[in-house]
Amino acid sequence: MARTNLKTKLAPSKKADLKIVDNNAVKTTAYSDINLKQWRDYEHVKTDTLWEFPTRLREGGHSNEYHGNFIPQIAQQLYERFTKKNDVVLDLFFGSGTSGIEAVNMQRRCIGVELKDELAQKVSEKFTPKQLVTDVNIICADSTTELVKEKVLARLEVMGRKQAQFLILHPPYDDIIKFSDKKEDLSNCSNTEEFYDLFEKVAQNGYELLEKGRFAALIIGDKYSDSQIQPLGFECMKRMNNLGFITKSIIVKDIQGNEKAKGKTANLWRYRALAGGFYIFKHEYIMIMQKV
Secondary structure (H helix, E strand, O other): OOOOOOOOOEEOOOOHHHOEEEOOOOEEEOOOOOOHHHHHHOOOOOOOOEEOOOOOOOOOOOOOOOOOOOOHHHHHHHHHHHOOOOOEEEEOOOOOOHHHHHHHHOOOEEEEEEOOHHHHHHHHOOOOOOHHHHOEEEEEOOOOOHHHHHHHHHHHHHOOOOOEEEEEEOOOOOOOOOOOOOOOOHHHOOOHHHHHHHHHHHHHHHHHHEEEEEEEEEEEOOEEEOOEEEOHHHHHHHHHHHHOEEEEEEEEEEOOOOOOOHHHHHHHHHHHHHHHOOOOOOEEEEEEEEEO
C-alpha cells in the first residue's frame, strides 16, 4: 500500500467522495491511501462486482471456529478501498472479531459491538492488552439501542475521533442460524418483518456514528421461507437507503468453499431444490453504501 509523508493539498469538490489529495508524487481520494498516480500497482484490489475466493484465509490471527463469520479477504479489500491508515472501523455485529483482527493487521483501528458476553470475552483474548487499549475496543451491548451510541461515542473520543470512518454491518441472515438464546438477537426474531425493523435500528445507529462522506458495507445473503425467496439483502439495502445512505455498488460473492461442513448436506439440498422448484444459494452480497 503506497504511503507518503509529504504535505498535501486538498482539491475542492462538492461531493466528499470526489475530493482528491494531489501533489507531484501522490494522488489519493479523501477516504483511501491508494495512490491513483500509481494505480497499476494495485492489481490485488478488486474493482469488479464478482468476488471469488477459493478458501478462507487462516493466517494473520484468523480462524474458522465461529459459524457465520465473514472471510478476512473481504475486510482486506474493503479497508484498502475505503479507509486510510489509523482510521476507525465500526462493526456493529462484531462476532468472532474478523474486522478487528484485520484492522490491526492493516494499521487501522476498530470498535466492535457484540451482544454475547461470552463471545466478547473470548474474542478479546485474540488481542494483546496493548491492542485492546490503542487499536481495538470491544463493547458488549445491543446494537439496536440508544445506549450503544453513547458507548461508541465515548470510545471514539478516547481514540481521538468524533465519528467512525467506515461501517461494517454483517447481521444474522434472519433466523437461518441461531447465534444465541437472547431475545435481542436478530436471529431470534419472531418473523422476518421484525428482523428488518431491528436491523434498521442498528443501521440508524451506524448512520449517526459514521462520518459524512464515508462508506459502509452491508454483508448479507438471502433465505428461503414459505416456499419462496426472502430477499434479505435488498430489503436491508432499502432500509439503509431510507436512512440516507446511497448505494454505490452491489457485489456478488461466491460462498462456495467458505462454508463450514457444507458438503455433508449438498445432496439433501439438491433433492430439496429439485422437489421444491428453487435454486441453491451459492452467493451472498456485499453492498457498498455511502453517507452523503
